[in-house]
Amino acid sequence: MNKPEKITKNSNGELVVPDHVIIPFIEGDGIGPDIWHATRTVIDGAVKTAYGEERKIFWHELFVGEKGFKKDGQWLSDDALGEIREHMVAIKGPLTTPVGEGMRSLNVSIRQKLDLFACIRPVKYIDPVPSPMKNPNKIDMVIFRENTEDLYAGIEWASGSPEAETVSTFLKEKMGASLPEKAGIGIKPMSAKNTKRLVAKAIEYAIENKYPSVTLMHKGNIMKFTEGAFRNWGYEVAIESFRDHVITEDELYDTYDGRQPAGKIVIKDRIADMLFQQVLLRPDEFGVIATPNLNGDYISDALAAQVGGLGMAPGANISNECAVFEATHGTAPKYAGLDKVNPSSLILSGAMMLDHMGWKVAATLIRSSLQMAVKSGKVTYDLARQIQGATEVTCSAFGDAIVRNMG
Numbered sequence: 287m288n289k290p291e292k293i294t295k296n297s298n299g300e301l302v303v304p305d306h307v308i309i310p311f312i313e314g315d316g317i318g319p320d321i322w323h324a325t326r327t328v329i330d331g332a333v334k335t336a337y338g339e340e341r342k343i344f345w346h347e348l349f350v351g352e353k354g355f356k357k358d359g360q361w362l363s364d365d366a367l368g369e370i371r372e373h374m375v376a377i378k379g380p381l382t383t384p385v386g387e388g389m390r391s392l393n394v395s396i397r398q399k400l401d402l403f404a405c406i407r408p409v410k411y412i413d414p415v416p417s418p419m420k421n422p423n424k425i426d427m428v429i430f431r432e433n434t435e436d437l438y439a440g441i442e443w444a445s446g447s448p449e450a451e452t453v454s455t456f457l458k459e460k461m462g463a464s465l466p467e468k469a470g471i472g473i474k475p476m477s478a479k480n481t482k483r484l485v486a487k488a489i490e491y492a493i494e495n496k497y498p499s500v501t502l503m504h505k506g507n508i509m510k511f512t513e514g515a516f517r518n519w520g521y522e523v524a525i526e527s528f529r530d531h532v533i534t535e536d537e538l539y540d541t542y543d544g545r546q547p548a549g550k551i552v553i554k555d556r557i558a559d560m561l562f563q564q565v566l567l568r569p570d571e572f573g574v575i576a577t578p579n580l581n582g583d584y585i586s587d588a589l590a591a592q593v594g595g596l597g598m599a600p601g602a603n604i605s606n607e608c609a610v611f612e613a614t615h616g617t618a619p620k621y622a623g624l625d626k627v628n629p630s631s632l633i634l635s636g637a638m639m640l641d642h643m644g645w646k647v648a649a650t651l652i653r654s655s656l657q658m659a660v661k662s663g664k665v666t667y668d669l670a671r672q673i674q675g676a677t678e679v680t681c682s683a684f685g686d687a688i689v690r691n692m693g
Contacts, residue, residue: 290344293374293643299606301374303643305341310369314379315351316617321629322379324685328629328652329636331689336648346373351381351392362392367399370608377611377639379632380618393612394440397433402603402610403480404487405431407586408638412630412657415594416672424570425592428497430488431582433603435475436512438579442472476512476578482523487604488576489528492551497573500524500532502555503581516578517555524553558585565589590614597627597668600634602642611639625680628666630656633688655691659684 291304313322326345333341348366349357370376381392396402407429411422419425443450445468453471457463465471485502492500502521506514524532528551535554538546546552556564558581565572565585569592577585590599596615603610613632621627633656640649660669663676664687670678679687 292372295374301643303645305337306344307342307643308344308346308373309639310346310348310373310376312348312350312366312376312378312381313353314613314617315353315382316380316619316622317627318351318379318381318613318617320621320623320625320627320681321613321632324629324681325377325632325636327682327685328633328656328688329640329648331692332637332640332648332651332655333645335689335692336645336651341645348376350378350396362395362399367396370396370400370610374608375611375639375643376608377632377636378613380613380616382617382619394438396610397603398439400603400605400608400610401434402605402608403432403434404484404604405429405433405582405586406487406491406602406604406638407431407582407590407614408600408634409586409589409593411593412598412660414673415598415660415669417593419566419569419592421569422593425565425589427565427569427572427589428488428491428495428574429582429586429589430484430491430574430576431586432480432484432516432577432579434579435477435480436579437472437474438583439473439475441475442470445470474509474512476516478515478519478522481516481519481578483606485520485523485576486527488574489524489532489551489553492574493528493531497551498546499552499554499572500574500576501561501572502553503558503561503575503577503585504555505558505581506555507557513558513578513581520555520576521553561585562588566592586614595668596631597666598630598634600631600638602635602638604642609639609642611635611642625682626667627681628668629681629685633685651692652688655688658691659687662687 288306290306290308292308294302296302313319348369350362350366355361410426450471454465488500502517504513504517506517532551532553538552590596599614601612601614637649637652664679665676666684667678670676
């Protein structure tokens with residue numbers, strides 16, 4: 287048997303994935319162990335079905351979150367971050383984040399410390415998952431959310447704190463700003479460099495996966511020098527780096543009379559509140575959506591609701607150096623250890639991971655087999671209570687059913 291090896295990169299910056307590969311995983315908190323067990327079963331089953339003994343994943347656990355704190359008193363250690371950098375690809379369950387106090391979000395910390403600048407959230411309907419939409423089959427979008435700046439940079443000061451008062455005084459006396467007394471203050475940084483690398487990733491994805499458009503989502507009509515700049519920088523990188531592949535929406539109508547040329551991707555932009563309406567009313571007009579952090583947080587969850595909720599929504603956080611694939615929902619501690627919740631988010635994130643590694647046959651097998659499991663009507667409680675005539679099964683049993691469908 288081949289010795290397990292780490293993923294490397296060649297001189298062109300492309301991943302070199304050994305057939306027997308080491309992949310780090312973070313089990314996660316709350317329901318994390320339950321959904322990870324099912325996910326691991328499904329991924330291993332898909333790899334074995336697709337490739338036999340030729341390929342195999344050797345899983346390497348990283349202790350982060352509650353497990354990390356119990357092990358060595360650290361919620362997120364430098365060693366764990368170093369392991370992700372070294373192995374280049376990892377997968378994780380949900381991690382605990384206290385609301386309003388205590389430690390900062392571990393999910394956000396991982397993204398920022400590893401500079402995972404692109405949060406990628408595909409949203410596609412899986413029949414017959416209940417949906418509030420009349421035609422959910424029209425929904426096939428991928429959100430590219432900038433991860434490192436905007437309000438999620440975490441630059442803020444509490445109301446009444448010395449830091450907030452210092453910033454407030456500066457803004458009033460030096461910048462002529464009008465602020466309410468004792469205001470909490472946050473800073474919204476956005477840069478050309480970080481915007482352009484995010485939009486470039488989105489366009490590359492659209493080219494590779496044959497999406498017809500990339501939409502720049504922004505609130506530039508109000509925040510002209512942050513969100514408006516995001517829009518402008520997005521168009522700039524599209525023209526600078528992808529001119530042979532793209533046309534702007536203006537060019538579509540002015541030059542091509544509204545008929546999209548074969549092989550060209552349309553770059554367009556929409557005001558954020560308008561886009562929330564349009565993805566409901568005309569979802570088939572949108573493919574890849576590139577957005578600043580806060581807008582992306584909102585719209586990715588809203589779109590997930592259109593196809594059945596976060597339990598069915600996969601996600602990844604990617605840089606030019608490494609990638610972390612994750613469940614997009616929380617830890618749901620009241621269900622921890624009950625073998626009850628839907629593991630589909632993490633399973634589908636695992637399929638994204640296999641795509642990223644170039645193991646696309648196994649990734650496709652996971653998606654088609656999960657679709658078959660849902661159609662069978664034997665599903666976890668969240669879907670069973672919504673699908674007429676469905677039978678409730680455990681989290682692990684749902685994973686086992688997906689593997690059986692691979693036969």
